[in-house]
Amino acid sequence: MRPDTGRNDPAFEFRGSAAWICAGESATAVPRGTSATLGARLARAFDGAPESTIVAGALPFDLTEEDSFWVSTSPRIGGLAGAAPSMAGWTIREMTPAAVYEAGVARALEIIAAGAGQPDGLQKLVLARRLEAMSDREIDRAALMDRLTADPAATAFMLRLPERGQGPRYLAGASPELLMEKRGDRIISHPLAGSSARSADPHADAAARASLAASSKDRHEHRHVVEFLLDTLAPLCHELRCPDGPEITSTRALWHLGTRIEGRLRDPEEPSALLATRVHPTPAVCGVPQARAAALIPELEDGPRGFYAGTVGWNDRRGDGSWYVTIRSAEIEGRVARLHAGAGLVLGSDPETERRETATKFRTFLSALGLEGAELDTLVETMEASR
Numbered sequence: 001m002r003p004d005t006g007r008n009d010p011a012f013e014f015r016g017s018a019a020w021i022c023a024g025e026s027a028t029a030v031p032r033g034t035s036a037t038l039g040a041r042l043a044r045a046f047d048g049a050p051e052s053t054i055v056a057g058a059l060p061f062d063l064t065e066e067d068s069f070w071v072s073t074s075p076r077i078g079g080l081a082g083a084a085p086s087m088a089g090w091t092i093r094e095m096t097p098a099a100v101y102e103a104g105v106a107r108a109l110e111i112i113a114a115g116a117g118q119p120d121g122l123q124k125l126v127l128a129r130r131l132e133a134m135s136d137r138e139i140d141r142a143a144l145m146d147r148l149t150a151d152p153a154a155t156a157f158m159l160r161l162p163e164r165g166q167g168p169r170y171l172a173g174a175s176p177e178l179l180m181e182k183r184g185d186r187i188i189s190h191p192l193a194g195s196s197a198r199s200a201d202p203h204a205d206a207a208a209r210a211s212l213a214a215s216s217k218d219r220h221e222h223r224h225v226v227e228f229l230l231d232t233l234a235p236l237c238h239e240l241r242c243p244d245g246p247e248i249t250s251t252r253a254l255w256h257l258g259t260r261i262e263g264r265l266r267d268p269e270e271p272s273a274l275l276a277t278r279v280h281p282t283p284a285v286c287g288v289p290q291a292r293a294a295a296l297i298p299e300l301e302d303g304p305r306g307f308y309a310g311t312v313g314w315n316d317r318r319g320d321g322s323w324y325v326t327i328r329s330a331e332i333e334g335r336v337a338r339l340h341a342g343a344g345l346v347l348g349s350d351p352e353t354e355r356r357e358t359a360t361k362f363r364t365f366l367s368a369l370g371l372e373g374a375e376l377d378t379l380v381e382t383m384e385a386s387r
């Protein structure tokens with residue numbers, strides 16, 4: 001059953017495994033700007049607004065580019081969703097051919113190898129590739145949102161973006177990664193890094209889980225993210241804790257290494273949207289050192305990330321809210337969905353394995369588009385096999 005969100009096309013909508021929140025009738029756009037002015041724009045949006053007001057939005061990967069925010073004075077909030085109507089008729093184009101992606105990975109690995117042992121050498125880089133899915137009809141966003149909700153391990157989102165002249169544009173996805181949640185003075189971040197494809201065969205699935213748990217390469221990849229978050233959050237918190245090592249978490253398509261980090265803020269007044277900008281971009285989507293990685297990404301990728309690998313979320317009057325890493329996502333414009341997927345590279349990564357990982361990561365959104373079963377398996381296998 002679909003949640004009764006009151007309207008068919010809200011400016012924003014988030015659905016988790018147990019609750020949903022979406023814009024009411026009165027959503028208006030927050031004036032656009034970059035993260036440098038976000039605090040002031042949030043304050044203005046909440047100034048004199050009713051208690052129930054919520055601001056929701058998306059921050060791009062590159063925080064010097066403009067974000068996209070909505071304010072709703074009468075958001076609708078409720079308990080659970082469900083079901084998945086079917087969709088059909090897709091043409092898929094790999095915008096980043098396998099060979100181009102692998103060449104980018106190989107180049108990044110050379111840079112990592114050349115910097116090994118040097119204090120400011122590149123240690124980790126997340127490289128993404130692109131895919132376009134074109135439907136033979138206008139994409140049914142309500143059906144898509146229902147299908148994105150199918151995985152209880154992820155939070156589904158659909159958010160209207162500024163138009164670019166080809167009609168309404170949306171950011172949609174099912175993110176399994178919590179960047180920042182704030183309730184009062186308590187914060188949680190649950191980074192993921194280190195991945196392995198799941199399998200329909202229970203034995204193969206258990207083996208994939210076990211080999212991820214034992215993989216020192218993946219643990220190394222993961223440790224970068226946790227260390228970055230602990231270092232960034234430490235000055236903001238008077239209490240900060242996390243388990244000694246990562247746990248295994250999963251979505252329907254992937255096993256991941258994950259670590260739940262919890263803290264108590266020194267300044268509980270700081271809005272969750274701004275806390276999200278402080279920790280973004282983590283090495284789960286960028287790299288180490290951060291500035292070096294952020295400069296290399298546009299050089300080594302074959303197109304701009306836009307809102308991919310940024311963050312989406314919402315923020316209420318008290319500053320409480322939840323922000324998710326914009327992955328397993330796409331931009332939707334008319335009949336076209338533009339997908340991105342990336343993989344973290346460290347010393348010891350292999351270009352072909354990383355390319356396979358991106359194919360698996362595309363699976364989440366492609367299955368939400370209605371591609372499933374043998375059709376989806378064949379598509380992902382072709383992507384894995386193509387050269």
Ligand SMILES: C=C(O[C@@H]1C=C(C(=O)O)C=C[C@H]1O)C(=O)O
Pocket residue numbers: 126128177191192193194195256284285327328340341342343344345361
């Ligand atoms: C970059 C993506 O995912 C991120 C990278 C991961 C990895 O490299 O193992 C795992 C989870 C995410 O933090 C993506 O899905 O596009």
